[in-house]
Amino acid sequence: MTTVNTEKLSSARFAEATDAFVEEFTASVGFDQRMAQQDIQGSLAHAAMLCKIGILTEQELADIQRGLGQIGAEIARGEFVWSIKQEDVHMNIEARLTDLIGIAGKKLHTGRSRNDQVATDIRLYLRSDIGAIMVQLKRLQLALLDVAEREADTIMPGFTHLQVAQPVTFGHHLMAWFEMLCRDQERLQDCLKRLNVMPLGAAALAGTSYPIDRYMTAELLDFSRPSNNSLDSVSDRDFAIEFAAAGSLIMMHLSRFSEELVLWASAQFDFIDIPDAFCTGSSIMPQKKNPDVPELVRGKSGRVVGHLMSLLMLMKSQPLAYNKDNQEDKEPLFDTADTLINCLRAFADMMPHVKAKRENMYNSAKRGFATATDLADYLVRKGMAFRDAHEVVGLAVRLGLDSGRDLSELALGELQGFSPAIGADVFDILKLEGSVAARNHIGGTAPAQVRKAIAAARLQVGV
Numbered sequence: 224m225t226t227v228n229t230e231k232l233s234s235a236r237f238a239e240a241t242d243a244f245v246e247e248f249t250a251s252v253g254f255d256q257r258m259a260q261q262d263i264q265g266s267l268a269h270a271a272m273l274c275k276i277g278i279l280t281e282q283e284l285a286d287i288q289r290g291l292g293q294i295g296a297e298i299a300r301g302e303f304v305w306s307i308k309q310e311d312v313h314m315n316i317e318a319r320l321t322d323l324i325g326i327a328g329k330k331l332h333t334g335r336s337r338n339d340q341v342a343t344d345i346r347l348y349l350r351s352d353i354g355a356i357m358v359q360l361k362r363l364q365l366a367l368l369d370v371a372e373r374e375a376d377t378i379m380p381g382f383t384h385l386q387v388a389q390p391v392t393f394g395h396h397l398m399a400w401f402e403m404l405c406r407d408q409e410r411l412q413d414c415l416k417r418l419n420v421m422p423l424g425a426a427a428l429a430g431t432s433y434p435i436d437r438y439m440t441a442e443l444l445d446f447s448r449p450s451n452n453s454l455d456s457v458s459d460r461d462f463a464i465e466f467a468a469a470g471s472l473i474m475m476h477l478s479r480f481s482e483e484l485v486l487w488a489s490a491q492f493d494f495i496d497i498p499d500a501f502c503t504g505s506s507i508m509p510q511k512k513n514p515d516v517p518e519l520v521r522g523k524s525g526r527v528v529g530h531l532m533s534l535l536m537l538m539k540s541q542p543l544a545y546n547k548d549n550q551e552d553k554e555p556l557f558d559t560a561d562t563l564i565n566c567l568r569a570f571a572d573m574m575p576h577v578k579a580k581r582e583n584m585y586n587s588a589k590r591g592f593a594t595a596t597d598l599a600d601y602l603v604r605k606g607m608a609f610r611d612a613h614e615v616v617g618l619a620v621r622l623g624l625d626s627g628r629d630l631s632e633l634a635l636g637e638l639q640g641f642s643p644a645i646g647a648d649v650f651d652i653l654k655l656e657g658s659v660a661a662r663n664h665i666g667g668t669a670p671a672q673v674r675k676a677i678a679a680a681r682l683q684v685g686v
C-alpha cells in the first residue's frame with residue numbers, strides 16, 4: 224500500500240500555508256511524473272557516490288536502494304499515489320522514500336538540489352526518447368530502401384513548380400526522402416553529444432561543499448563527463464531547444480512526404496494506392512477513402528514547430544541560474560518526442576504497403592513533354608548551341624501541343640522540319656526510358672544509379 228504524505232517539505236520557513244490554487248498552479252507532478260524512473264536512476268547513482276565518500280553508510284545505501292526499488296515497482300504497477308502537496312516528481316519520490324525507510328531517506332538529498340536533479344532527469348529522459356526516435360527513423364529508412372529497390376525502374380514525372388519537368392524514377396524520388404532522413408539522424412546524433420553531459424553536482428547553482436565525486440556519478444549514469452560550470456548546468460535548456468529543432472526538421476520532412484502522398488493518392492494524380500488500413504472513409508460521402516495518416520502527420524508538424532518556439536521563448540532573457548520558468552520545458556519536450564515517435568512509426572508501418580500505379584505514373588510523364596530537355600541536349604551533341612536548341616525544341620513542343628501528341632509521337636519528317644540535324648536515333652532519347660537511363664552519374668536518376676545509391680545506403684545504415 225502506498226501512502227500520501229500531505230506535509231509540505233519546505234514549509235519550516237513559511238509562516239503561512241501555500242494558497243491552495245498556487246499549490247496547484249506551481250505543481251509539476253501532473254506531468255513530470257513521466258520522468259520517475261530517470262529520477263530514481265539518478266538518485267541511485269547519487270546515493271552510491273555519497274556512500275563512497277562516506278556520507279552514507281553501507282546500510283543507509285542498502286536501505287535507499289531497497290526503498291527506491293520498491294517505489295520504482297509501485298510506479299510501474301500504477302499503484303504509487305502522487306500528491307500535489309509534494310509539488311513534483313522529485314519530492315514525491317523522496318517523501319515516499321522517507322515514509323518507507325526513515326532517516327536514510329532524508330539523507331539522500333545531501334549535496335544536491337532539485338535544480339541539478341531535474342536537469343539530470345530530463346537529460347536521461349530525452350536520451351532514451353531520442354534512442355526510441357532513432358529506432359523508428361531507421362525503420363522508415365529501411366522501408367524506403369525496400370520500396371526504392373522495388374521501384375528502381377519505375378518511371379514517373381519529376382516536377383519543378385509542380386509542373387512536369389523531366390522524367391525520374393520513383394526509386395530515385397524515394398531515395399531523396401531517404402537522404403533527408405540521413406541528415407535528420409545525424410542531427411539527433413549530434414544533439415545527443417551535447418545532451419549527454421551530467422549536471423549532477425551543480426546542486427542549486429554554485430556546487431556543493433561536500434567532497435563529491437562527479438566522475439563516479441557521471442560514469443554510473445553513462446554520461447560522457449560531468450558538466451564544466453554549475454551555473455550553466457542548472458539553467459540552460461539549449462539541449463532541449465536543439466532537440467526540438469532537430470525534431471522540427473524531421474516533421475518538416477515528414478510533412479513534405481505527406482503532402483506528396485496526399486497528392487499522389489488523389490484521383491487527379493492517381494500515382495499510388497494507400498492501403499485501406501491507413502485510410503478512413505467519410506461519414507457522409509460513401510465513395511471517399513481519405514489519406515488520413517499522411518494528412519495527420521502533415522498537421523502534426525505544426526505542433527512540433529510550435530514547441531520549438533515555446534522553448535526558445537522560454538529560455539530567452541532568463542538570467543542565470545535556475546528559474547521556475549524552466550519547469551515549462553517538459554510538456555513541449557514530451558509532446559515533441561511522442562509526436563516524433565508516433566509519426567515516424569506510422570510512416571514506417573505504412574510505406575512498405577504503398578503501391579505504385581506504374582502505368583499511371585508512366586503515362587503522366589509522357590503527357591508533360593518531359594523529354595524536351597533531352598531533345599535539346601541531343602541537338603547540342605549534334606553541334607547546335609544550347610540556346611538555339613532550346614528554341615527549336617520549343618517549336619516542336621508547340622506542334623505537339625497543337626496536335627495532341629508527345630514529342631516521341633511526332634514523325635521523323637516533322638522533327639527534321641525544325642532541324643535537319645535530327646536523325647532516326649532521336650527516338651531513343653525521346654523515350655522516357657532513354658531519358659532516365661542517360662542520367663547515369665552519381666546522384667542521377669538512372670535505374671543503375673538508383674541501385675548503386677541503395678546499395679551504398681544499405682552499407683551506411685548497416686542492413
Ligand code: ARG
Pocket residue numbers: 251255311337338341545547549550551
Ligand atoms: N519541478 C521543478 C522543475 O521542473 C524542479 C526544480 C525546482 N527547483 C526549485 N528551486 N523550485 O523545474
